[in-house]
Amino acid sequence: MSTPDFSCVITAAEGGEEALATSAESVLDQSLRAVEALLVLPAGAPAALRTAAGSLSARSPGRIRVLDPGADSVAAMRNAGLDAARGTYVLVLDVGERLQQHACRNLWEAGARTRADLVAGRWSRLTGDGAKEREPSWQHPLFLRSRTVGRFTEAPELAVHDALVTGFCVRRAALERHALRYDEDLTHSGMLFGPLAAAVVGRIALVRRRIVSGRAVPDAGRDLAGLVEAHRRVCHVLVAQGLAELREERDRAFLLDHLVPLVRSFPELASATRERVAATAARVLPGCVPVPALLTLPPVERVGLRLLERGDADGVLTAAYALRRRGAVAAPLVMGDDGRVYWPGGPDPVLDVTELGHRYRSFGELKLMNRLTRYEADGPLVLLEGRLVLPAHTGPDPDGPLTAHLEFRVRDGSRAFRAPVDTLRPDATGISWSTRAGLTRLLRPLGPRDTVWDVRMVVEDGRTRSVSDLFAAHDLVGPADRSPALPRLGRTAGDTWQPYITLRDHLALRLEARHRPARTARRLVHYATHFRPARRARLLIRALRRRRDRLHARGLKVSVYRSWLLRLPVRKGSVVFESHMGTCYGDSPRAVHEEVRARGLPLRCVWSYAESPAGFPSDAALVRRWSWRYLWALARAEYWVDNQGFPQHLGKPSGTTYLQTWHGSAYKRMGFDETRVRMQNAPQRERLQQAVNRFDHFLVRSEHDERTLARAYRLPERTLLRTGYPRNDVLLAARARDEAEGRLPRPALAAELGLPDHRKVVLYAPTFRGGPGKRRRQRLLLDAARFAERFGDTYTLLVRAHYLEAASLPVCPPGTVVDVSGHHDVSELLTLADVLVTDYSSIMFDYALLDRPIVLFAPDLDAYAAERGSYFDLREKAPGPVTATEEELFEVLARLKTADTGFQEQRAAFAAEFGGYDRGDAARVVVDTVFARHTAPSRAIRTGEDGR
Numbered sequence: 001m002s003t004p005d006f007s008c009v010i011t012a013a014e015g016g017e018e019a020l021a022t023s024a025e026s027v028l029d030q031s032l033r034a035v036e037a038l039l040v041l042p043a044g045a046p047a048a049l050r051t052a053a054g055s056l057s058a059r060s061p062g063r064i065r066v067l068d069p070g071a072d073s074v075a076a077m078r079n080a081g082l083d084a085a086r087g088t089y090v091l092v093l094d095v096g097e098r099l100q101q102h103a104c105r106n107l108w109e110a111g112a113r114t115r116a117d118l119v120a121g122r123w124s125r126l127t128g129d130g131a132k133e134r135e136p137s138w139q140h141p142l143f144l145r146s147r148t149v150g151r152f153t154e155a156p157e158l159a160v161h162d163a164l165v166t167g168f169c170v171r172r173a174a175l176e177r178h179a180l181r182y183d184e185d186l187t188h189s190g191m192l193f194g195p196l197a198a199a200v201v202g203r204i205a206l207v208r209r210r211i212v213s214g215r216a217v218p219d220a221g222r223d224l225a226g227l228v229e230a231h232r233r234v235c236h237v238l239v240a241q242g243l244a245e246l247r248e249e250r251d252r253a254f255l256l257d258h259l260v261p262l263v264r265s266f267p268e269l270a271s272a273t274r275e276r277v278a279a280t281a282a283r284v285l286p287g288c289v290p291v292p293a294l295l296t297l298p299p300v301e302r303v304g305l306r307l308l309e310r311g312d313a314d315g316v317l318t319a320a321y322a323l324r325r326r327g328a329v330a331a332p333l334v335m336g337d338d339g340r341v342y343w344p345g346g347p348d349p350v351l352d353v354t355e356l357g358h359r360y361r362s363f364g365e366l367k368l369m370n371r372l373t374r375y376e377a378d379g380p381l382v383l384l385e386g387r388l389v390l391p392a393h394t395g396p397d398p399d400g401p402l403t404a405h406l407e408f409r410v411r412d413g414s415r416a417f418r419a420p421v422d423t424l425r426p427d428a429t430g431i432s433w434s435t436r437a438g439l440t441r442l443l444r445p446l447g448p449r450d451t452v453w454d455v456r457m458v459v460e461d462g463r464t465r466s467v468s469d470l471f472a473a474h475d476l477v478g479p480a481d482r483s484p485a486l487p488r489l490g491r492t493a494g495d496t497w498q499p500y501i502t503l504r505d506h507l508a509l510r511l512e513a514r515h516r517p518a519r520t521a522r523r524l525v526h527y528a529t530h531f532r533p534a535r536r537a538r539l540l541i542r543a544l545r546r547r548r549d550r551l552h553a554r555g556l557k558v559s560v561y562r563s564w565l566l567r568l569p570v571r572k573g574s575v576v577f578e579s580h581m582g583t584c585y586g587d588s589p590r591a592v593h594e595e596v597r598a599r600g601l602p603l604r605c606v607w608s609y610a611e612s613p614a615g616f617p618s619d620a621a622l623v624r625r626w627s628w629r630y631l632w633a634l635a636r637a638e639y640w641v642d643n644q645g646f647p648q649h650l651g652k653p654s655g656t657t658y659l660q661t662w663h664g665s666a667y668k669r670m671g672f673d674e675t676r677v678r679m680q681n682a683p684q685r686e687r688l689q690q691a692v693n694r695f696d697h698f699l700v701r702s703e704h705d706e707r708t709l710a711r712a713y714r715l716p717e718r719t720l721l722r723t724g725y726p727r728n729d730v731l732l733a734a735r736a737r738d739e740a741e742g743r744l745p746r747p748a749l750a751a752e753l754g755l756p757d758h759r760k761v762v763l764y765a766p767t768f769r770g771g772p773g774k775r776r777r778q779r780l781l782l783d784a785a786r787f788a789e790r791f792g793d794t795y796t797l798l799v800r801a802h803y804l805e806a807a808s809l810p811v812c813p814p815g816t817v818v819d820v821s822g823h824h825d826v827s828e829l830l831t832l833a834d835v836l837v838t839d840y841s842s843i844m845f846d847y848a849l850l851d852r853p854i855v856l857f858a859p860d861l862d863a864y865a866a867e868r869g870s871y872f873d874l875r876e877k878a879p880g881p882v883t884a885t886e887e888e889l890f891e892v893l894a895r896l897k898t899a900d901t902g903f904q905e906q907r908a909a910f911a912a913e914f915g916g917y918d919r920g921d922a923a924r925v926v927v928d929t930v931f932a933r934h935t936a937p938s939r940a941i942r943t944g945e946d947g948r
Contacts, residue, residue, distance in 0.1 A: 005034040006104045006169065009081030009092045013042050013074045017052035019096035022214070024056050032105040038084055040067045040077040047625050057800040060545035061535055061567040067813035075182035075189035082175060082182075084256075087124070090120070091169040096214055103211040107169050114148045116175040116205035116643065118197055119717065120158070123167035135255070136161065143208045152198035153246070155206060159238060160249045161257060167211035174201050183233070187226030191438065192233045199241055221262055221269065221277040223746035228284045231258075251293040256303060259289075260297075263304035266313075266320040267505045270475045275315045282311025299353040303343045308352045315345075321369055323473050324505055330369040333391040338839035340394075352774020355785050357811020363394045369459050372472040372507055374500060377481045380440035386470060388431040388459065393425070396461035402426065404433060404459045404590065408509070409442055411452040417442050421457065430772060431459065439483045443509070447493020449527070451511040454502075469506035475866035479500060485511055492521035500699055557631055558649045565635035570655035573605045573934065576633050578642035582610030582625040586825035587643045588661035588699065588922075602933050606633045615824045639930065640694075641941055648691040660695045665705055665914050666844025669869035689714065697721050697930055701845075702916040706873050723925045724918030727827050729848045732920035734831040738850075749828050753818055755796050760895070763833035764793075764857075765800040765826070767841035781859055782837070783886060784809050788816035790890055800829060802841075835896065837889070840864060844879060848911040849918060853900040854880035857889045879903065879910040 008027045012020045020039065027037040029758045045068070058066045069080035078092055083388050089111060094905055095101070101620040109120045122143050124133040133913040152158045153314075170180065178200045182189040196202060231254050238247045262789045266274055287394040289309050304319035322330035341359050343351040358366060374385035384406070389707045394404055404421040426432075443453065459466045487493040487822055494511040495518045504506050513519045528534060550556060575596075579589045585607065596603055598914040606621045613622050623630040626647070637656055640646060652658055671677065673693075677685065700723045710720055714947045744757065755761060764782055780799065787797050799809060800819040809819055816879055820829055826843065830836070836847040839858045847854060856878055858864070867873070875882050880903050881888040892899045 002034075003107055004036045004087040005032060005086035005089065006030075006089045006500065007036050007038060007081075007210065008104075009040060009078060009089030009090065010075055010084065011039045011040050011042075011081065011092070012045065012049060012093060012095050013077060014095060019046055020052055021056060022096055023095055023099075025094050026100075027093075028060055028063060029101055030099060030104045031102050032108055034087075035063070035104050036087060037064045038067055038081045039064060040069065040071075040081045042077060043070045043072050043743060049898055054549045055160045062638075067852075070432050073184055073187070077185040078189070079184065079192075082180075086173060088171050088172060089169040090175060093166065093212065094190075094216065095241070098214045101210060102209070104892040106207050106209045107211065108205045110205040111169070111171070115205060116148060116203040116207045117171045117201035118168060118203075121207040121209050121211035123165075123212040123215055124210060134556060135210070136224045138253070139163070139685070142392040146205075146207050148205050148882050150203060152195075152204055153241075153243060154206070156246055156249065158198050158204070159195045159234065159243075159246055159417045160253045161192075161663055162191055162199060165190045166215055166707050170197055170201070186230055186233070187223050188725055189304065191227075191230040192237070195234050195237055215864075218258065218261070221265065221273065222279060224280045224815065225259060225284045225410065225440055228288050232288065242494070248290075248293065248593035251290055252296055255293060255297060256301075259285075259305055259308065260301050260323075263301075263308055263316055263320050264323050265886065266317045266473075267324070267471075267501075268474050271473065274317060274473075274548045278311045278313035278316060281308045283372065285309040287512045294350050294364075297754075298817075299356055302350050303353065306348065307345070310345075319343075319475065321505060322373075325367070325369075325471075327356075327388055328367040328369050333358060333393075335359075335392050341391075344533050354641065355810065357785070359393045359843075360393055360811055360813055362393070362394055362464065363461075364466055366391070366394065366466070368466060368468050370468035372470040374434075374437055374474060375472070375477050375481055375507070377418040377483045377499075379791075380438055380484055382437050382439045382481075382483055383434070384437065384470075385434040386457075388433065388457070388466075388468060390426075390428075390430045392428070396431075396459065396466070397463055401464035401814045402431075402459070402461055403639075404431075404457055406435065406437065407456050408453045409456070410445070410450040411454060411508075412450075415445075415450065415597075417444075420878075422659060428881055430811070433457070439509075440486050443485070443497065443513055445485075445487050445494070445866065446489035447489040447511065451494065456507065457508045459850055463604075469504075472501050472507055474501045474505075477507070482512075487511065491515070492517050494518055535750060551933050554626060554649075557626065557628070561635060561650055565631055565686075566651060566653055568635050568640050570652075570653055571604070571636040572638055573602055574606070574633070574637045575639040575641060576608065576623075576637040578608045578625075578640075578644070578646060581644050582608045584824040585615055586727075586827070587663060588645055588725050588727040589641050589827060590639055591729060591827075591923045591941060592659070592661065593928055594725070595927045597933070599935070601927070601931060603639075603931065603934060606637070608633075615822075641930075645691060645692075645748070648687055651690075657696045657930065658694050659697045659699075659926070661699045661727075661926075662709065665701060665845040666708040666712070667710070667840050667872070667874060668864075668872055669708060669840065669871065673708075673712040673869065674712060675869060694752035695719050697926075699723055699725060699922075699926065701725050701913050701918050704914050705870075709833055721929060722917045723929070724915065725846070726923035726926055727825075728849055728915070728918045729844055729920050729923050730827050731830060731846060732918065735850050743834075747828065747832055749832055753798075753820070754815060755818075756815065759796045759815075760796060760834040761798060761832055762795045762837055763798045763820075763829055764837045765799060765802075765829075766839050766857075767802060780808070781839075782857060782889070784810055784817045786886065787890075788812040791893060792816040795835075796831065798829060800826060835893070840874065842872075848879045849915055851911070852905065853896055853903075854907065855889060855896075855899075856880060856882045856894050857886050858882060877906075877910060877913075879907040 011025045024039060027035055041050060045748050053066045067080055067084055071077045071080055082090060084731045106121065111119045122139050124135045124136055126133055138157055138161045142163060143156060149155050151706050155162055167436060180197050182193050187194060198459045236248045272388060281644040285310060289305055294305060300319060300322045304316055304323060307319055315869050318330045322328055331344050333341050333353065334344060336342050340352050341354045343353055345351050352769065368386045368389050370386055372386040376383040402424055404424055406421060407416055409416040419442055421433050424431055424436040443873035456467055481499050481803055483497040485494050485497045485531045489715050493512050496512045496514045496948050498510045498512050500510060501509055513522045577589045579585060579587045593605055596605065606623055607616055608623050609616060610625045616622055623633050634650060640656055643661045682754060696719060698715050698719045699721050700710060766781065784797060784799060796815060798818045798820045799817065807819060823829060830847050835853045835855065837855050838844050839856060844854055880898055882894045883892055
């Protein structure tokens with residue numbers, strides 16, 4: 001081969017012959033042909049490894065070279081490979097890592113195009129069980145797009161995270177020019193080489209393609225000292241480059257990427273390994289784990305790292321349980337003199353876990369860690385000992401009768417057996433317990449299907465009940481702890497109980513067949529269920545299930561709807577209502593429905609629901625969205641009423657009137673004004689246009705809506721009803737009541753939510769920030785825990801997540817933060833709130849009608865407006881203060897009366913501009929207009945200002 005474009009150095013230090021062949025073959029399979037592989041063997045390599053390397057070289061002479069430099073360390077082997085490389089670019093692989101088929105071509109083209117000395121791309125690593133692969137989450141923003149940077153500080157993640165441990169190449173001329181080599185005295189030299197190369201070379205190219213797969217799972221516990229030393233040296237490189245701020249980010253990333261996973265892995269390690277790792281940590285971590293970086297981590301993570309730094313193996317194990325079971329109390333928490341809650345170990349800020357909110361939960365509400373410390377099998381009897389953790393602030397009633405029992409439950413929860421706990425010894429920090437259970441006589445499974453049983457303990461004090469799983473290290477039980485089993489179907493169904501620790505770290509029992517009768521019976525059962533007739537029966541059942549599922553497939557439903565259901569005659573007087581795609585009973589469709597019911601109109605009303613009928617009127621006719629009954633109701637309805645849009649694929653029957661009430665005025669660009677829609681292809685835009693063309697009536701509440709929503713959706717003039725929103729009638733009525741009678745007493749909803757009169761109510765209702773997809777839970781931009789800590793005595797925070805999202809709230813003092821996302825009608829929440837905090841949500845247009853304070857909390861205002869587009873400058877027209885940080889928001893709320901004084905005129909102008917058609921009688925006018933033939937003929941129909 002002439003001078004190759006790429007030299008791929010593969011160090012065969014570990015992994016064996018198969019892994020070496022996998023890496024080498026991935027090099028040979030490259031779509032860029034001018035690539036060579038250098039297989040570097042360690043000193044004293046096994047004969048089998050040498051034979052395998054020789055076979056690979058003989059298969060592809062000229063493309064694979066075998067090097068035997070007699071090197072002992074991986075770094076020395078890599079340096080030998082760099083010295084022998086002939087390619088324009090050099091890439092280093094660990095044995096077992098695989099190049100993607102076009103990896104070298106992608107790197108080469110990026111390097112040739114940009115003349116970069118270093119080209120890097122994505123890589124993935126094996127997960128814990130080695131069955132799947134995934135990319136580290138921090139790679140997404142780094143390689144979001146292909147780009148070129150003049151210096152690595154323009155892409156700081158290259159040095160902050162271990163981005164350059166694989167999946168990158170360096171120009172050989174740059175290696176020689178800067179004398180770049182791996183540090184041979186460093187076991188984790190790969191962590192240092194990449195950042196050092198990035199710091200000294202010039203231009204760097206980043207490609208968004210994946211380059212390497214199959215990177216091994218990092219094992220920080222095996223050589224923690226070498227890992228820490230490599231991190232120190234990377235930090236020295238950053239400091240030498242004058243990048244102290246990057247060092248701080250690097251420290252935090254090192255904790256999250258390496259040390260926190262090490263803490264999390266403690267339950268899986270053997271006892272001796274845990275002690276060895278903790279002893280090493282106590283020697284090498286002090287001074288390497290800066291307190292400022294620790295304090296930026298979540299509470300349990302920083303606790304685990306502090307205990308690891310102290311060399312407390314048992315404490316780290318406890319913290320690992322808390323990490324693996326979020327929300328569990330794993331240690332006897334103590335109250336400090338400052339009112340804060342600490343992990344055992346003193347009033348150390350790093351051990352402060354107050355924000356977990358455990359002190360606000362009672363004994364029965366807490367998830368307490370019940371640690372199993374002993375499991376011994378003696379024939380049919382089993383001795384179990386453990387300790388249930390109790391935090392200082394709560395525990396069972398000291399005057400009540402304390403009892404406990406173990407509960408053995410089959411994995412599907414269908415059956416359970418109980419065994420009393422013999423001894424309970426409560427003290428200030430927990431309850432020690434022990435019992436002997438006759439496992440053989442106690443557990444009587446059938447055998448074939450109920451083979452796995454979980455164990456938990458129930459503690460009762462006469463009033464409350466606490467349930468806890470039995471946690472244990474994975475090496476607590478083993479093959480020697482088996483017990484005989486006696487299933488109801490006899491010992492042929494199983495003969496042995498084998499305890500084991502699950503992936504979730506709790507005790508379970510598995511029914512096994514260890515003796516000949518049971519093994520023979522299981523083989524017979526396996527044969528009976530797998531020979532040809534049984535296989536055919538299973539295939540037939542599977543085919544029938546597929547056909548059944550096909551009957552409920554959305555594509556078939558759409559086809560049947562279009563072909564057959566639309567031919568059915570319209571049922572006069574029938575109405576289908578839907579609000580926010582069936583997620584709630586609320587908004588303007590509810591107001592219209594209640595107006596219809598209050599007037600006793602002869603209409604047959606049906607509501608659609610998406611997930612659960614809870615919250616809908618008990619006497620309302622309901623159909624599940626996308627069910628056959630739903631399609632039948634839509635096809636035969638004389639009227640459709642909704643505020644979002646019935647499914648686009650469903651055409652409107654010819655005799656149906658579609659009332660689209662819509663769900664808010666527009667700040668962000670909508671419809672065909674959206675960049676996302678403009679970038680769609682013609683068929684996609686046509687589908688949207690066809691869906692909009694179904695509207696017969698579209699409600700608007702101001703001239704602004706006519707200029708924005710009506711134009712953005714290309715609505716004809718004849719469809720517009722200038723009535724305002726029926727949902728806002730209650731807001732105008734509430735404002736009139738406030739002016740006439742005052743704010744007290746509050747609506748009945750306040751009592752249902754447990755809101756005291758002495759606290760003002762702040763409603764936090766952010767907008768939807770995601771794209772198309774399933775509903776997901778995400779953390780709010782506003783820190784509810786900080787809000788409760790600062791304003792808990794004066795405000796109650798009601799959190800209303802968008803109906804397409806779900807809020808993830810921290811535990812806060814009772815009565816300070818309430819999640820009202822599940823409440824169906826937001827108008828009831830608006831009338832209850834004294835203050836509204838939102839961002840860009842259209843809820844601000846409605847709340848302005850109440851003439852109550854509005855505060856906009858928009859940390860990402862400029863980015864959001866640039867990405868989504870807007871119809872006006874929010875800062876210019878805002879009905880209240882616009883805040884960009886939590887501190888600014890809290891300052892406004894702390895002096896709300898003063899801050900709001902300067903916005904009263906602006907809020908009135910805002911309400912007039914965006915709610916000019918809202919006059920408090922929208923529901924009546926809409927019903928008179930849309931359902932005219934079902935109402936009394938004498939009813940007057942209000943039109944817009946211009947008589948339309």
